[in-house]
Amino acid sequence: MTSRNIGIMRYNPEQDKKPHTESYQVEADDNTSVLDALQQVQQQDPSLSFRWSCRMAICGSCGVMVNSVPKLGCQTFLRDYPDSLVISPLSNFAVEKDLIVDMEPFLEHLSAIKPWLINSEQSTVPHVQTPQQLARYQQFANCINCGLCYSACPQFGLNPEFRGPAALALAHRYNLDSRDLGKAERMPQLNAKDGVWTCTFVGFCSEVCPKKVDPAAAINQGKVESAKDMILSVFKSSGVR
Amino acid sequence: MPSHNNSRRPYLPAFRRDWWLQLRFYQLYMLREATVLPLLFFISCLIYGLYSLSQGESQWLKWLDFMARPWVVALNVLTLAASLFHAKTFFELFPRVMPLAPPSLMIAVQWLATVVVAGGFVVLLGAWV
Ligand code: SF4
Ligand code: FES
Numbered sequence: 001m002t003s004r005n006i007g008i009m010r011y012n013p014e015q016d017k018k019p020h021t022e023s024y025q026v027e028a029d030d031n032t033s034v035l036d037a038l039q040q041v042q043q044q045d046p047s048l049s050f051r052w053s054c055r056m057a058i059c060g061s062c063g064v065m066v067n068s069v070p071k072l073g074c075q076t077f078l079r080d081y082p083d084s085l086v087i088s089p090l091s092n093f094a095v096e097k098d099l100i101v102d103m104e105p106f107l108e109h110l111s112a113i114k115p116w117l118i119n120s121e122q123s124t125v126p127h128v129q130t131p132q133q134l135a136r137y138q139q140f141a142n143c144i145n146c147g148l149c150y151s152a153c154p155q156f157g158l159n160p161e162f163r164g165p166a167a168l169a170l171a172h173r174y175n176l177d178s179r180d181l182g183k184a185e186r187m188p189q190l191n192a193k194d195g196v197w198t199c200t201f202v203g204f205c206s207e208v209c210p211k212k213v214d215p216a217a218a219i220n221q222g223k224v225e226s227a228k229d230m231i232l233s234v235f236k237s238s239g240v241r
Numbered sequence: 242m243p244s245h246n247n248s249r250r251p252y253l254p255a256f257r258r259d260w261w262l263q264l265r266f267y268q269l270y271m272l273r274e275a276t277v278l279p280l281l282f283f284i285s286c287l288i289y290g291l292y293s294l295s296q297g298e299s300q301w302l303k304w305l306d307f308m309a310r311p312w313v314v315a316l317n318v319l320t321l322a323a324s325l326f327h328a329k330t331f332f333e334l335f336p337r338v339m340p341l342a343p344p345s346l347m348i349a350v351q352w353l354a355t356v357v358v359a360g361g362f363v364v365l366l367g368a369w370v
Contacts, residue, residue: 013251018254068263092256095253096249154261157260202267203266204264204267204270220334220337221339223338
């Protein structure tokens with residue numbers, strides 16, 4: 001264990017006008033994660049606020065910026081930042097206190113695309129799915145709703161109404177699911193002004209995603225679907241009567 | 242949401258206009274987008290060339306002279322480099338949008354097609370001249 005310095009962005013809404021960085025001393029070895037370091041600092045200063053739960057990259061609650069890049073605190077290690085390390089709250093979200101941001105806009109975008117199986121068929125027989133059918137969407141089903149991709153997305157930063165990477169990837173995931181019949185209900189969200197066409201394939205969302213979901217690919221596959229949907233709707237409305 | 246807590250005072254920093262300078266990844270993205278600028282110059286050259294062709298021999302010779310100027314050649318070499326860089330990024334992104342085959346195969350096929358089409362143009366041009 002060696003002692004080292006880290007910076008943490010602090011914001012106390014009851015006292016501070018805006019966030020500021022403070023530096024702390026922590027004990028670290030090769031196994032010390034950013035989350036471990038935060039917990040050490042919390043021992044020194046119990047007022048430090050941050051979210052975490054599983055400590056194993058599953059719950060998605062420990063997202064922070066590490067040197068300006070969105071990361072899961074429990075999956076990021078101090079050994080990879082030998083020079084300097086500054087931990088700040090996730091970008092593009094409003095800071096409530098210290099490292100805790102308001103995830104509400106993200107959750108609203110998620111629920112807007114109806115991320116559940118839509119299938120009115122009331123059957124007691126299981127919906128059988130072949131491995132091929134599973135493979136079509138499996139990658140996009142690995143999302144843990146950590147929100148890192150929203151912090152990586154300049155389009156979301158510019159326009160918070162943009163549905164954003166995880167929500168659009170999830171819409172694509174359900175649209176690709178052979179058990180789902182809800183595509184027609186989701187397409188208006190994809191086609192809309194703040195849907196897939198807001199994406200310019202910056203691609204940093206996919207770079208930071210801890211679960212290799214590749215939301216940028218999902219959104220751009222969604223553009224193909226959206227284009228098909230628009231062309232079909234032109235044909236439908238223009239006279240096949 | 243009902244807000245019964247008056248000490249809530251969320252702080253949202255303004256989105257930085259220079260966001261794309263902050264990380265190398267963003268800089269490369271902007272470079273990819275900026276490759277359209279030299280391409281605009283090249284297209285202007287082509288349109289000027291077509292116009293000159295329609296105006297007869299003396300204008301055509303003027304255009305040939307213009308195209309041989311060192312700064313025009315330099316800009317067009319830059320255009321070629323920029324377009325190749327754009328093609329590289331595009332060919333790498335395309336398999337993620339339309340996953341029809343393994344990405345490395347799709348990238349190889351796209352480069353092959355580029356070489357074949359470009360080679361075809363050179364042969365046609367050679368035959369015409
Ligand atoms: S797509 Fe990836 S980065 Fe975005 S919320 Fe899901 S797991 Fe996190
Ligand atoms: S604590 Fe659960 S993902 Fe990091």
